[in-house]
Amino acid sequence: MEKVVACPYKRPxxxxxxxxxxxxxxxxxxxxxxxxxxxxxxxxxxxxLPGRExxxxxxxxxxxxxxxxxxxxxxxxDLQEKPFxxxxxxxxxxxxxxxALHLKEKYGLEPIHLFLSGAHAPHSEAFLPIKRLRDIEDxxxxxxxKILGGTPSELLQNEDISKHVxxxxxxxxxxxxxxxxxxxDGNIPLSCDITCFDGSEDIxxxxxxxxxxxxxxxxxxxxxxxxxxxxxxxxxxxxxKHITRCIENADL
Numbered sequence: 001m002e003k004v005v006a007c008p009y010k011r012p013x014x015x016x017x018x019x020x021x022x023x024x025x026x027x028x029x030x031x032x033x034x035x036x037x038x039x040x041x042x043x044x045x046x047x048x049l050p051g052r053e054x055x056x057x058x059x060x061x062x063x064x065x066x067x068x069x070x071x072x073x074x075x076x077x078d079l080q081e082k083p084f085x086x087x088x089x090x091x092x093x094x095x096x097x098x099x100a101l102h103l104k105e106k107y108g109l110e111p112i113h114l115f116l117s118g119a120h121a122p123h124s125e126a127f128l129p130i131k132r133l134r135d136i137e138d139x140x141x142x143x144x145x146k147i148l149g150g151t152p153s154e155l156l157q158n159e160d161i162s163k164h165v166x167x168x169x170x171x172x173x174x175x176x177x178x179x180x181x182x183x184x185d186g187n188i189p190l191s192c193d194i195t196c197f198d199g200s201e202d203i204x205x206x207x208x209x210x211x212x213x214x215x216x217x218x219x220x221x222x223x224x225x226x227x228x229x230x231x232x233x234x235x236x237x238x239x240x241k242h243i244t245r246c247i248e249n250a251d252l
Contacts, residue, residue, distance in 0.1 A: 003054050004074045006046045009035030014043035016112065016247050017084045019075065021092030021099075023118075024176070025145070025169035027052050030231060031087070037240040042247060045078075047071055047095070052168055060171035063178035068098045072106075079103065085113040085247055089230060091172055093119035094179055097213070101181070101189055110192055112250045114214070115243055117197040118227055121209030122181040130176065141166050183212050190214040195246060197221050197239065199229030 006028035018038070020031035032046035049067065050058040061067045078084075088096030093116040103109040120127040142162065193216040196207040200222045211218040221242070223235045230239060 001074055003058075004048055004070065006032040006048055006053075007035065007044065008032050009038075009044060011035075011040055011043040013040065014082075015041045016082060016250075017043045017045055017078065018243065018247070019084055019086050019096070019111075020044060020046045021086065021088035021096040022047065022049070023089045024091035024172035025165055026092070031089075034236070034240060037236065038244060042244060045075075047092075049095075049172070051171060060168075061175055064095070064098055064175050065178070067095060067175055068102045071095070071099050072102050076107070079109055080107075083112045083250070085115065085243070085250075086111045087115040087117070087243065088119070089117040090119055090227070091176055093117060094122060094176060097122065097181075098179055100192075104189060110190060112192060113243075113246050114190070114192055114194045115197070115246075116194060116207075116210060117230060118199065118202060118205060120206045121212065122179065123183040123212065124206040124209040126206040136170070136173075138166050141169055145169065181213075188213065188215045191216055193217045193219075193246070193250075195219045195221070195242070197223060197230070199223060199225040199227055201225060202227045202229070 018034075020034065022028065022031060028046035028048045032044065034046075035044035038044060048055050049061065050070075051060040061070075086096040086100060088094070096114065096116070100111055100114060120130075145165070190213055192214060194210050194214050196210055196218065198205055198207060198220070201224070207220050208218075223229050223238060225232050225235060229235050
């Protein structure tokens with residue numbers, strides 16, 4: 001469990017768990033710290049993917065199915081125990097959605113709310129260019145990471161750390177390219193409410209299309225900043241307050 005999930009702020013009596021999924025190349029550090037911002041009614045888990053942190057000695061995952069199966073198997077008992085919600089940013093949005101689909105199809109479990117950030121809906125045409133990315137040069141990845149922000153520049157200047165950051169980002173991108181979701185006519189896979197967040201200065205994401213994947217309500221919020229708007233303290237406060245309100249208003 002500890003290898004796959006970080007939970008530095010344990011709240012065994014919480015009414016609900018918020019499972020957070022990191023962006024491409026990311027670890028648990030930032031989202032796990034959200035636990036200190038929530039009330040005692042919400043316990044925060046941050047998912048750790050293979051190839052990083054305490055999962056460092058594990059080989060990177062080959063595909064999205066492998067990622068989903070491991071996360072679901074590790075979390076299943078906890079998710080059956082009490083209500084849960086998902087938050088994913090960018091690459092993490094797709095993992096969280098894929099895990100939600102798997103849980104619904106195989107176990108009849110569903111998040112009470114899905115919070116998605118900085119990501120096109122997976123059946124949107126806007127998502128297709130991401131899936132076509134192949135054989136990106138290391139310097140292009142570094143340039144892309146610098147534009148996005150979120151990775152301290154001093155880490156990218158350290159040769160050994162930079163190599164691992166680039167490798168991790170590349171492997172996560174490879175996983176993303178194995179994920180596909182086709183919206184079938186008349187088949188709406190989820191019933192939970194979905195909230196989409198985006199940075200106002202980030203590229204335009206096709207957030208509206210997420211409405212196609214649930215029979216629940218969808219809300220969209222643009223917050224000041226670029227792709228990593230969520231790391232700004234003022235935006236963290238907005239996100240955690242809004243997520244808390246949504247969870248507490250749900251029929252737990």
